[in-house]
Structures are given as structure tokens and as C-alpha cells.
Amino acid sequence: MTASFQAPLTGVPEQVDVLVLGAGGAGYPGAFFLAKAGLSVLMVDPIGNLGGDCLAEGCVPSKAMREAALVRGLADKFAGFGLRGSKPTVDWPAVLSHKDRVQNTRYAQHAQEIADSGVLFVQGRGAIVALDQARIDTDDGASRTVRFRHLMLATGSAPARLPILGADLALTSHDLFRLGADLPLPRHLVVIGGGYIGVETASMLQALGVECTVLEFAPQLLPGFDAELAASLLASLSQRVHIERSAQVLSIAREGDGFYVRYKQDGGERSVHADAVLMATGRVPVLPEGVEHLGLALDSGHVVVDETLRTSNPQVWAPGDVNGRSMLFHSAVRQSLVAAHCIAAGGQAVDLMHFGAVPMTVFTEPELAHVGQTAAQAEAALGAGAVTVTRYDYAQDSRAQIYCETQGFIKLVFRRADGRLLGAQIAGMDAAQLITPLALALEQGSTAAALADAVFPHPMLSEGINKAARAFRP
Ligand SMILES: Cc1cc2nc3c(=O)[nH]c(=O)nc-3n(C[C@H](O)[C@H](O)[C@H](O)COP(=O)(O)OP(=O)(O)OC[C@H]3O[C@@H](n4cnc5c(N)ncnc54)[C@H](O)[C@@H]3O)c2cc1C
Numbered sequence: 001m002t003a004s005f006q007a008p009l010t011g012v013p014e015q016v017d018v019l020v021l022g023a024g025g026a027g028y029p030g031a032f033f034l035a036k037a038g039l040s041v042l043m044v045d046p047i048g049n050l051g052g053d054c055l056a057e058g059c060v061p062s063k064a065m066r067e068a069a070l071v072r073g074l075a076d077k078f079a080g081f082g083l084r085g086s087k088p089t090v091d092w093p094a095v096l097s098h099k100d101r102v103q104n105t106r107y108a109q110h111a112q113e114i115a116d117s118g119v120l121f122v123q124g125r126g127a128i129v130a131l132d133q134a135r136i137d138t139d140d141g142a143s144r145t146v147r148f149r150h151l152m153l154a155t156g157s158a159p160a161r162l163p164i165l166g167a168d169l170a171l172t173s174h175d176l177f178r179l180g181a182d183l184p185l186p187r188h189l190v191v192i193g194g195g196y197i198g199v200e201t202a203s204m205l206q207a208l209g210v211e212c213t214v215l216e217f218a219p220q221l222l223p224g225f226d227a228e229l230a231a232s233l234l235a236s237l238s239q240r241v242h243i244e245r246s247a248q249v250l251s252i253a254r255e256g257d258g259f260y261v262r263y264k265q266d267g268g269e270r271s272v273h274a275d276a277v278l279m280a281t282g283r284v285p286v287l288p289e290g291v292e293h294l295g296l297a298l299d300s301g302h303v304v305v306d307e308t309l310r311t312s313n314p315q316v317w318a319p320g321d322v323n324g325r326s327m328l329f330h331s332a333v334r335q336s337l338v339a340a341h342c343i344a345a346g347g348q349a350v351d352l353m354h355f356g357a358v359p360m361t362v363f364t365e366p367e368l369a370h371v372g373q374t375a376a377q378a379e380a381a382l383g384a385g386a387v388t389v390t391r392y393d394y395a396q397d398s399r400a401q402i403y404c405e406t407q408g409f410i411k412l413v414f415r416r417a418d419g420r421l422l423g424a425q426i427a428g429m430d431a432a433q434l435i436t437p438l439a440l441a442l443e444q445g446s447t448a449a450a451l452a453d454a455v456f457p458h459p460m461l462s463e464g465i466n467k468a469a470r471a472f473r474p
């Protein structure tokens with residue numbers, strides 16, 4: 001990593017218009033906007049580059065590894081296409097090198113973006129020392145105090161550990177996906193938690209040859225998801241991964257060169273043995289030292305924000321994972337921009353975050369995606385009978401038939417009175433791509449008629465959106 005895009009601590013002025021703590025998705029888009037708008041912006045992050053945890057140990061490295069799993073899995077389809085050949089073996093260190101290469105490529109790209117941004121960027125950690133002052137500490141022991149008019153608190157989140165015996169024996173996503181990770185490929189992995197990280201990691205590592213067990217506390221994988229989406233993932237993933245639901249993990253203990261994980265299920269105690277355990281039980285907000293000087297309202301440790309990302313302290317804005325409202329990179333980016341637009345307007349609410357229009361994607365094989373309300377949520381809000389659900393099954397689709405991937409569906413939820421789109425749920429191939437036009441339609445207030453009249457390319461799965469919309473009847 002070159003140092004030219006990083007400013008020395010001695011270059012930090014005594015006062016700035018905006019101090020941005022954290023250069024992840026919630027930090028840098030807003031910082032760049034504010035600098036272009038002519039404000040003096042200091043951004044600080046100990047990683048020394050952009051991307052936060054998403055690039056350092058989250059979205060990007062996990063999806064780089066997942067692609068290796070998908071490419072290997074293609075061999076399972078060979079016969080369906082009339083092809084013959086053997087399944088590739090896994091060179092695990094080379095898979096990790098691919099992941100690292102992608103991370104380093106993006107860091108190099110981001111270094112140039114910082115250099116071009118007009119933002120003063122310091123590799124360091126911020127601590128709050130007064131209502132309008134922060135101390136910036138660097139790794140070499142130097143520090144400097146800076147006064148700010150506005151603070152963008154974008155310090156993100158970190159893996160949570162269950163308060164159980166032996167919790168420290170478990171790995172977290174940091175250990176698996178961080179730049180330079182060098183864990184051996186486990187033979188049998190137990191994943192605690194069947195949320196996003198749990199199901200994605202089990203899906204990809206199984207496809208790379210690891211025997212995986214998922215222990216989920218709730219009766220449903222991905223608790224809170226549309227029940228049909230979760231059930232469809234369970235049906236397909238449980239053919240490859242051992243999944244225990246309603247399983248409360250009690251302890252982890254070392255045994256020989258592996259681990260015993262004890263859990264409670266159906267009133268009894270059970271255990272499973274593995275050579276590695278991954279704790280994927282959610283993430284906790286990261287707050288800077290001295291945060292109490294800001295007098296922020298907190299809810300279970302998360303910073304409370306309104307739809308402009310403003311906190312209870314009018315000088316402080318807290319976009320991204322730190323507020324816990326929508327812990328996804330693309331949501332953090334939009335939140336960062338909403339906060340920046342309002343800061344640039346002197347604190348006026350010139351822009352609003354629509355949390356309800358953020359698409360969610362689960363990169364398992366097969367994928368899941370959803371946006372807006374489920375039918376149950378829409379009926380709870382509008383009343384029974386106020387909602388119409390239409391559906392398109394992959395089994396009818398030409399692309400799905402060509403690709404031998406006929407398991408899956410697109411479900412659209414409309415307001416019966418005027419056909420306005422309220423939500424969409426997709427399970428199956430390309431779900432994460434297919435949700436994008438639906439997120440746009442939802443944000444724009446589009447109706448079934450608009451989606452039915454648009455022309456979608458053939459033979460692609462997106463035609464399913466068209467066809468599901470045409471099935472709408474008031
Ligand atoms: C394994 C994994 C996979 C994921 N996959 C996806 C995915 O596929 N798609 C998706 O949308 N989301 C995904 N996420 C979630 C996504 O990574 C987060 O939602 C996103 O990174 C949040 O951005 P953020 O800027 O709020 O926080 P972060 O990315 O956590 O950034 C916060 C930054 O603040 C810095 N910081 C902390 N304390 C201080 C301080 N005192 N001073 C200065 N800086 C500080 C940190 O170094 C960090 O760089 C994944 C997460 C994980 C863990």
C-alpha cells in the first residue's frame with residue numbers, strides 16, 4: 001500500500017468542518033461529497049484505506065471465496081449439459097491468494113480515489129475528548145487534537161461472541177476472510193448461527209469440500225425473513241449441509257485436535273464434534289473511546305438516529321452499522337450520502353433514508369433476495385385482503401430450463417387498491433441481480449401495470465418480473 005494518499009498527523013489542522021471517523025461504506029461516500037461541496041473534511045481510519053470491514057473482512061473477500069465455490073460447483077452440472085469431466089480439486093492456499101488479490105486490487109484503486117477526493121485522510125484512530133473535539137492517535141504513538149463542527153460517526157461493527165463457556169475457541173468471520181488469512185481448510189466446521197454469515201459460509205465451504213453443520217437458535221434459518229424464502233433455502237441447503245434449528249449452543253470445549261460444541265434442543269442436550277467452530281451470531285456496534293462526551297442516545301449499544309442519520313446530538317450523524325438499522329454495505333453508502341447532503345445543507349432534512357427500500361441479498365447457493373414488505377407484513381399494516389401476491393416459478397422459465405436450475409420463484413406483493421408494489425421476494429439463481437429493478441420500482445412507487453408494460457430481455461430470468469406483474473388482478 002503506498003502512503004502518498006495518507007496525510008501525516010502533523011498536517012491535521014486545529015479545526016475542520018467535518019470529522020469523519022471510519023472510512024467504510026458509511027464514511028467515505030459522504031466524506032467525498034462534503035469535500036467536493038467545499039467543506040474541510042478530515043477522515044480517519046486505523047485500516048489506512050477505504051472499505052471498512054466490507055473490504056477488510058466482509059463482503060468482498062467472502063464473495064471472492066464464494067465465487068471459487070460456485071465455479072467448482074459448475075462441475076456438478078456438467079452431465080446436464082452433455083459435458084464430461086472431473087471436478088476440480090481445491091488448492092486452498094491459492095483460493096486465499098485469489099481473495100487477497102481482489103482485496104489488494106481494490107485497496108490500490110481506493111488509494112487513488114482518496115488522493116483525488118480533496119479529503120484529508122489520516123491512518124489512525126479517533127477518540128472523543130470533548131463535545132466538539134477529538135484526539136487522533138496513530139500507531140507510532142503520536143496524537144493530535146482537532147475541533148469539529150460536525151462529526152460523522154461511521155465506526156461500524158465487530159463480530160459478537162455469545163457469553164458461553166469456550167466462546168474464545170471459536171473463529172469469527174474476521175479470522176476467515178481478513179487480508180492474509182491463513183487458516184487451514186477445516187475438514188468439519190460447526191457454524192454457530194444460521195443468519196447471513198452462517199448460511200453463506202456453510203454454503204461456500206461445503207462446496208469447497210468441507211463438511212458443515214449449522215446450529216441455529218431460532219426455529220427458522222435467517223430469522224425474520226419471509227417464511228417461504230427461508231424454507232426454500234432450508235430445503236436446498238440441507239441436502240449438502242447438516243442443519244439443526246431450535247438449537248441453543250451452550251459451550252465449546254477443546255477435545256484432542258478438535259472441539260466439542262454442546263447445544264440444547266427439544267429439551268435434551270446434544271453435542272457435535274468438529275475441527276473448527278465459527279461464531280456467526282451477529283455483530284455489535286463499535287464506538288470510539290470517549291463517546292460519552294457526545295451525549296448520544298443509545299439503544300442496545302446502537303446509536304439512535306432519525307431518517308437523516310442525525311443523532312440526539314445535532315452536530316453528530318451516525319450512518320451505517322453503528323446504528324444497527326440496516327447492516328449492509330449498500331445501505332451504509334446511501335446512509336452516508338443522506339447524512340452528507342443534510343450536513344452540507346446546514347443540518348436541514350434535505351434528504352431522507354428509506355430503510356424500507358433497501359434490498360437484502362443472501363449469497364448462498366441458491367441465492368435469496370428480498371426488498372420491502374412480505375405479504376404478512378403488508379397485510380398487518382394495511383389489513384386483511386388489502387394485498388395481492390403474484391408469483392412466477394423458475395420451472396416455467398426458459399433460462400432456468402436451459403441452465404438446469406428450475407427450483408426457485410419470484411413473489412411480488414402489491415397493494416390491491418392501486419397495484420403499487422410493496423415488496424418482492426426471490427429464491428433461486430441470480431436472485432441478487434433480479435432484486436435490483438424491483439428495488440428501483442419500489443423506491444419509485446411503481447405499479448404492477450408499469451412492471452407489466454416494461455420490456456424485459458429474453459431468454460433471461462428477469463422476464464419473470466414482467467410475467468408476475470402481468471398476473472396482478474385487483
Ligand atoms: C463476513 C461478512 C460478509 C458480509 N457480506 C456482505 C455482503 O455481501 N453485502 C453487504 O451489503 N454487506 C455485507 N456485509 C456487511 C457489511 O460489511 C457492513 O454492513 C458494512 O461494512 C458496514 O459499513 P460501515 O462503514 O458502517 O462499517 P465498517 O465497514 O465496519 O467500517 C467502519 C470503519 O470504522 C473504523 N473505525 C472503528 N473505530 C474507529 C475509530 N475510533 N476511529 C476511526 N475509525 C474507526 C474501522 O476500522 C472500519 O474501517 C458483510 C459483513 C461480514 C462480516
Ligand SMILES: NC(=O)c1ccc[n+]([C@@H]2O[C@H](COP(=O)([O-])OP(=O)(O)OC[C@H]3O[C@@H](n4cnc5c(N)ncnc54)[C@H](O)[C@@H]3O)[C@@H](O)[C@H]2O)c1
Nearest residue numbers: 193194195196197198215216217249280281282327361362
Ligand atoms: N449478504 C449480505 O448482505 C451479508 C452477508 C454477511 C453478513 N451480512 C451482515 O452482517 C451481519 C452479521 O451477520 P451474522 O450472520 O453474524 O448475524 P445475523 O444476525 O444475520 O445472524 C445471527 C444468527 O445467530 C443466531 N443465534 C444467536 N444466538 C445463538 C445461539 N446461542 N445459538 C445458535 N444460534 C444463535 C440468531 O438467531 C441469528 O440467526 C448481518 O446482520 C448482515 O447485516 C450481510
